[in-house]
Amino acid sequence: MVSIIIPARNEEETIGHVVGRCLIAVNPVQIIVVDDHSTDKTADTAERHGATVMLSEARGMWAAIRTGLKEAKGQIIVLFDADLEMLPEDIPHVINPIEKRIADVVYGNRFAASGYRYLDTATHRNGNRLLTILNGIFTNRDWGDEACGFRAFNRKVADALVLKEDGFGGTHEFNARVKSYDIIEVPVFYKPRSIQQGKKIRLWHGLEAIWCMIKYNWLGR
């Protein structure tokens, strides 16, 4: 079975589509939506479409993922966003290297030249480039898109994983903690949304990202 963990805060517009399409794309599947006191109908909508809904143990995207991991029963775990920036139909491609046992961890790469590539803003793309270069220096692994939220890993990784960050910094903590495993990147479709459309990440998260790279790669916390 595949467990899909979806952190979600105020995503009622898209969460139903995401859950419904995950159910079609992957089988057998366990879908865990981890809500964080959303003020809209995120939790109800997710439940109505067939997901198990949990309330996050703390505020932030990675606190939600940590909560979801406790409930995940699958041999493969997928982390997926609630906002449809990426496509549930890409999940089978992302888990394929784990099923073939040629990777322990798989990342979606939103910028790999394969298939369609929707044009991002240059600001976001260049920020991502900079973080990807820094993450490569800190980990000495050659990620092409180290900040992609679309990731999958096997049970061995899940059982060994210790995560401490609650917010977006968890993205870089996770990279540091899995850097010694067999890792593969798979191109995925990505159509970024704007802050007006609900994107929660901000420029200062870039500084938090760099701090987390230092903390978890160099200071060994």
Ligand SMILES: Nc1nc2c(ncn2[C@@H]2O[C@H](COP(=O)(O)OP(=O)(O)O)[C@@H](O)[C@H]2O)c(=O)[nH]1
């Ligand atoms: N439970 C929970 N989910 C969050 C929180 N912040 C972001 N998310 C979810 O995490 C995913 C990624 O967030 P998003 O704003 O799209 O960031 P980005 O696309 O990585 O820039 C989305 O599904 C959000 O709903 C939070 O504080 N709590």
Ligand SMILES: [Mg+2]
């Ligand atoms: Mg997003």
